[in-house]
Amino acid sequence: MPNIGQFVLHTLANPPLKAGDYTLHGHMDVAGGPTADYDGHVRITSPRFSLPPDQVLSTFPPANSEGSYEERLPQIVLKRRTLPWERSAAPGDTTTPWLALVVIAEGEGTLSGNVAVAECVTAGVALTGPNDVATGTYLSVTQTVVNKVFPTKNDLSLLCHVREVDIRDTELANGDDDGFLAVVLANRLPQFDRTNNAPVRYLACLINLEGQLGALPPPAPPFTLKFRATDVVFDVRPLAAQGGGDADRGVMGGATGLRAANAAVRTEAAPAVKKTTTSNWATTTAKVEHAALTSPKGEAGRIVRDVMLEGYRADVGHFVFVEPVYRFPVLAHWSFTVTNAGGFETYMRNLDVGLLGTAVRPAAVPPGVPPPPPAPRPAPEFTETGHVGLPHLTRRGERVRAWYRGPFASHPTARDEKDADEHLPCAHVSDQLRRVVPDGREDLSLAGAFEIGRLLALSQPSVVRALLAWRAEQFGAERARQIVSGVSDAATLVQPDLKGRASDLGALISRRLVVSAAGDPEKVLAPSRPLADPGRPLPFAHDGGLDALLAAGFGLRATEVAKRVKEIGAVAALQETPVPIAEGHDAGPLLEGPTADRLRTRLTDVVDRLTEDALKRREAPIGTPAIAPAVASETSRDALDALIDRASRGSE
Amino acid sequence: MLLKNINAERVLKISADVSVFVEPTPADDDPHYGPRVVPIELSRFLARLRLLEGVPFAYLAPDADLLPRESIRFFYLDRAWTDALVQGALSVGTVNSSDRAQLETLYPFVRDEVDEEERRVRLPGGEAVQQGPAGPVTGFLLRSRAVSGWPGLHVRAYREELGAADDMTIPESDPRRVKLLRMERLAPAVLLVLFDGIPAVVHIEEPRQGIQFGVRLLPDAAPNEFQGGVNARNALTTENVNPDPTVMVPVPFRQGAPGVLDLARLNASLIATAGTNMGTEVDGAEFALQMLRFPYRQVFGDPNVVGPPPPIADVFKPTIALSKLRIAFEEVLHP
Numbered sequence: 001m002p003n004i005g006q007f008v009l010h011t012l013a014n015p016p017l018k019a020g021d022y023t024l025h026g027h028m029d030v031a032g033g034p035t036a037d038y039d040g041h042v043r044i045t046s047p048r049f050s051l052p053p054d055q056v057l058s059t060f061p062p063a064n065s066e067g068s069y070e071e072r073l074p075q076i077v078l079k080r081r082t083l084p085w086e087r088s089a090a091p092g093d094t095t096t097p098w099l100a101l102v103v104i105a106e107g108e109g110t111l112s113g114n115v116a117v118a119e120c121v122t123a124g125v126a127l128t129g130p131n132d133v134a135t136g137t138y139l140s141v142t143q144t145v146v147n148k149v150f151p152t153k154n155d156l157s158l159l160c161h162v163r164e165v166d167i168r169d170t171e172l173a174n175g176d177d178d179g180f181l182a183v184v185l186a187n188r189l190p191q192f193d194r195t196n197n198a199p200v201r202y203l204a205c206l207i208n209l210e211g212q213l214g215a216l217p218p219p220a221p222p223f224t225l226k227f228r229a230t231d232v233v234f235d236v237r238p239l240a241a242q243g244g245g246d247a248d249r250g251v252m253g254g255a256t257g258l259r260a261a262n263a264a265v266r267t268e269a270a271p272a273v274k275k276t277t278t279s280n281w282a283t284t285t286a287k288v289e290h291a292a293l294t295s296p297k298g299e300a301g302r303i304v305r306d307v308m309l310e311g312y313r314a315d316v317g318h319f320v321f322v323e324p325v326y327r328f329p330v331l332a333h334w335s336f337t338v339t340n341a342g343g344f345e346t347y348m349r350n351l352d353v354g355l356l357g358t359a360v361r362p363a364a365v366p367p368g369v370p371p372p373p374p375a376p377r378p379a380p381e382f383t384e385t386g387h388v389g390l391p392h393l394t395r396r397g398e399r400v401r402a403w404y405r406g407p408f409a410s411h412p413t414a415r416d417e418k419d420a421d422e423h424l425p426c427a428h429v430s431d432q433l434r435r436v437v438p439d440g441r442e443d444l445s446l447a448g449a450f451e452i453g454r455l456l457a458l459s460q461p462s463v464v465r466a467l468l469a470w471r472a473e474q475f476g477a478e479r480a481r482q483i484v485s486g487v488s489d490a491a492t493l494v495q496p497d498l499k500g501r502a503s504d505l506g507a508l509i510s511r512r513l514v515v516s517a518a519g520d521p522e523k524v525l526a527p528s529r530p531l532a533d534p535g536r537p538l539p540f541a542h543d544g545g546l547d548a549l550l551a552a553g554f555g556l557r558a559t560e561v562a563k564r565v566k567e568i569g570a571v572a573a574l575q576e577t578p579v580p581i582a583e584g585h586d587a588g589p590l591l592e593g594p595t596a597d598r599l600r601t602r603l604t605d606v607v608d609r610l611t612e613d614a615l616k617r618r619e620a621p622i623g624t625p626a627i628a629p630a631v632a633s634e635t636s637r638d639a640l641d642a643l644i645d646r647a648s649r650g651s652e
Numbered sequence: 653m654l655l656k657n658i659n660a661e662r663v664l665k666i667s668a669d670v671s672v673f674v675e676p677t678p679a680d681d682d683p684h685y686g687p688r689v690v691p692i693e694l695s696r697f698l699a700r701l702r703l704l705e706g707v708p709f710a711y712l713a714p715d716a717d718l719l720p721r722e723s724i725r726f727f728y729l730d731r732a733w734t735d736a737l738v739q740g741a742l743s744v745g746t747v748n749s750s751d752r753a754q755l756e757t758l759y760p761f762v763r764d765e766v767d768e769e770e771r772r773v774r775l776p777g778g779e780a781v782q783q784g785p786a787g788p789v790t791g792f793l794l795r796s797r798a799v800s801g802w803p804g805l806h807v808r809a810y811r812e813e814l815g816a817a818d819d820m821t822i823p824e825s826d827p828r829r830v831k832l833l834r835m836e837r838l839a840p841a842v843l844l845v846l847f848d849g850i851p852a853v854v855h856i857e858e859p860r861q862g863i864q865f866g867v868r869l870l871p872d873a874a875p876n877e878f879q880g881g882v883n884a885r886n887a888l889t890t891e892n893v894n895p896d897p898t899v900m901v902p903v904p905f906r907q908g909a910p911g912v913l914d915l916a917r918l919n920a921s922l923i924a925t926a927g928t929n930m931g932t933e934v935d936g937a938e939f940a941l942q943m944l945r946f947p948y949r950q951v952f953g954d955p956n957v958v959g960p961p962p963p964i965a966d967v968f969k970p971t972i973a974l975s976k977l978r979i980a981f982e983e984v985l986h987p
Contacts, residue, residue, distance in 0.1 A: 007863070009937035009940055011935050011936045011938075058862070060862065060864060068797075070911075071866045071867060071945070072866040072945065073864075073865045073866050073943065148912060152915075152916060154915075155915040157936055158919055158936050158939045160936055161936035161939075161940045162937075185943075187915055188909075188911050188913070189866065189867070189869075189913070219916060220916070220917075221906055222906070222907045223907060224904065224905055225879060225902045225904055226872055226877050227877070227878060227905040227909075227910045228874075229876045229878060229910050229911075231908055231909065231910045233910075342869070343866075343869075344798055344858045344948050347722065347797055347798035348796075348798055349950070351950075352722060352723035353723075353952065356718060356725040356726065356793070360717075360720045382717075404714055405730070406713060406730075407711075407712065407729055407730050408725075408727035408728070408729065408730070409728050410728070411728060412728050413730045413732060414732070415735065416732065418760055423756070423757075424763065426739055426755060427736065428739075446732060447736075448711065449711070449734070449740065450736045450739055450740035450743075452708070452711055453701060453739065453741045454743055455740075456701060456706050456737075457701075457742075458744055460697075464744060466697075467742070467744050470690070470691055470694060471746065471747070474689075474754075
């Protein structure tokens with residue numbers, strides 16, 4: 001098992017048995033007697049006309065992709081390592097692979113739809129042995145195309161190999177299950193159409209060569225060490241466009257059909273021939289993508305492969321009569337587009353390298369070719385310093401020319417340095433950065449930079465907010481703090497709060513003043529007024545007055561209560577003192593009868609006595625009916641007196 | 653009575669003194685970088701402005717002829733221009749003369765802090781920040797189909813010639829490497845790269861795309877004619893047979909068919925090339941090894957450098973082991 005990032009290349013992986021039907025014969029000799037022989041049948045299957053899509057791990061170039069693939073050979077990576085060797089391409093040949101990857105451009109061949117497998121091979125070739133499916137597709141190409149494009153018999157084993165990777169290496173393993181992959185390369189570099197400067201779509205097909213190895217080109221075809229990118233192999237589309245699929249007309253009368261067929265087949269196109277370009281290469285790519293996204297789940301693969309075959313539908317066999325047309329079963333196919341000439345290396349090698357301001361040298365005009373037309377606009381003014389002359393409309397309306405150079409210069413530039421006071425020049429308006437050049441024009445490079453910097457800052461509200469907050473904090477508040485700290489040694493009582501975020505001196509001091517004032521209000525403001533006015537002194541609120549008042553109110557002996565009060569307190573004394581209870585033990589209802597009348601009269605007497613007491617006397621012995629009127633108070637009469645008068649008048 | 657010692661004259665005098673000798677105080681106390689005069693968000697915005705983020709392309713290349721098609725143009729960045737950008741952005745926050753006077757005294761600190769922040773805008777993968785005063789900034793503009801076709805280009809710059817070690821991968825924190833301050837595609841086919849220093853060698857490399865096979869096409873004298881070549885490799889050690897990359901085994905093509913390789917003949921010429929150790933028989937794995945193509949790396953440097961020429965093309969050395977697989981059963985079935 002190789003390490004991650006490494007891979008091992010193997011030449012081939014031959015399965016022990018090729019695909020086909022076998023009989024297994026078993027014989028056993030047993031001491032006890034004869035035994036019957038065993039005859040079993042074994043069938044080893046392998047794809048022949050169709051490859052399940054999960055057997056393909058990856059393809060290069062990726063399906064339906066566009067790019068510069070001129071320097072790369074298309075390849076297909078298969079999951080099963082033995083697949084290219086599972087069948088014999090020719091009887092008796094065990095090491096030649098039966099698979100080949102061919103790349104054909106539009107017009108060079110045709111791919112059919114689903115047909116019965118008997119039609120998938122050239123007429124006259126019969127494939128023996130069991131078939132894996134009943135229908136398949138085939139590629140039909142003319143002899144010319146086979147001779148020019150297909151690999152020879154000796155090439156086949158060079159084009160297939162086995163790669164072993166670590167299955168944990170996800171990039172190289174690509175989802176394989178055992179780390180061994182079979183790789184089939186193509187033998188053709190897809191080319192860009194340089195005659196018309198147009199992209200070319202190619203179809204890569206994995207074909208089955210069983211029984212048809214004889215159709216492949218001879219082992220040593222004529223070769224050359226250079227190739228002309230504008231050569232055309234074969235194109236059936238002009239034939240198809242001219243119509244005339246009628247065999248009769250083609251052979252007998254339709255001279256155009258026959259001659260055109262001959263011409264297309266025999267001559268090598270000179271660069272001057274106008275070749276019909278790949279039709280609708282861009283829309284086909286888009287169509288395939290659309291089909292991939294919108295097809296229902298089970299059908300997506302089939303539909304996408306179908307859409308990729310646009311442009312390969314013209315039946316070659318229909319139009320070409322002078323040479324044999326071969327059919328090869330196709331197991332897998334995909335298409336891609338070559339959009340640019342050359343690959344990454346070509347682009348990087350052909351770059352024009354230079355410092356900014358280097359003019360491009362005009363391409364050398366080969367003799368005989370007319371010179372290129374002059375450029376539509378005049379060449380710009382460049383200086384050695386990298387400045388460009390641009391038209392300038394001044395504020396006053398004059399049209400002049402000015403110099404401008406962007407941030408990129410072709411030589412190192414100087415930056416402003418700090419002077420002796422650690423000071424740097426700083427511009428506040430773009431006009432401060434306009435310079436005048438000795439030839440009288442202005443140099444607006446720095447002014448332009450200032451303005452665009454200003455506009456970029458203004459275009460983002462968050463930056464504006466941050467700048468204004470910084471201005472308030474850094475400039476205003478800081479200045480205030482520093483002034484105050486210089487001043488504050490004089491103000492001993494009022495120390496402004498230096499940690500505050502007020503942005504000016506006045507706010508700082510006024511805040512501090514308020515705080516100090518609130519701390520000592522009597523010095524700053526007037527003395528404070530008590531919360532409530534004192535009320536009038538109560539008349540009974542004098543020595544022993546309250547106890548006597550309570551006793552008289554409850555009809556209790558005052559002296560007794562007073563004695564007890566001194567011992568245990570007013571409420572407890574009142575509780576202990578026995579309350580005289582009126583007699584009346586009649587069995588009748590309490591509130592009726594003579595007892596009730598007696599209680600009622602007694603109650604009214606007591607109430608009268610109490611109210612007379614409260615109004616006229618301070619002290620009233622119990623049971624004394626005569627009540628001396630109370631001494632009126634010498635103090636001035638107020639609202640309370642009036643209220644009491646009214647109440648007493650009401651009771652009389 | 654309380655404030656009797658503070659009067660207008662005294663305040664004015666102290667303010668005047670303070671305005672002249674203002675000390676910048678920290679506006680932000682960043683946990684990583686300590687007290688700074690410029691708030692962090694503002695500082696980051698100014699650093700990105702310094703790296704020309706957001707500046708319209710017309711300001712960078714005022715004329716289309718400055719950047720023709722399929723060209724690469726190297727330049728020095730004009731620090732005065734980027735300082736003017738920053739001054740323009742700061743002018744949004746100053747309204748009156750006192751603000752402007754204050755900004756003038758603060759500007760040296762602002763400039764130094766933005767110089768430091770410039771280096772922190774692009775910090776891939778936890779690399780350490782480069783320390784030291786702000787040096788010259790250089791870069792290049794590349795306009796080519798290579799940028800649109802291969803969006804993930806790798807760019808590296810080195811302070812000095814690496815000599816024979818052109819194919820090494822050196823981490824970005826190595827002092828020999830010049831750090832990238834910015835690498836961005838301004839348009840599908842235009843790439844802008846800024847370096848923190850003056851590089852002696854720049855590498856631009858194709859992004860990887862799995863294992864690929866192919867040949868190298870070289871244009872011939874006649875228009876639209878190409879020659880193909882393969883750098884032969886030693887099948888046992890996988891090193892190039894000839895260290896000079898321009899010496900290639902010519903690839904034969906089929907006549908009349910553009911791009912179709914004549915593989916048998918190519919194999920024969922590879923076997924015939926001295927040093928390939930390929931054996932005499934046809935072998936798919938050895939052939940695949942010869943056809944392997946690695947990501948291409950273009951080196952921009954001084955062509956007059958003395959010493960062995962650095963292998964400019966195909967500098968990767970594959971480390972692949974070869975073996976023949978013979979299943980034991982086959983030996984039994986086909987002895």
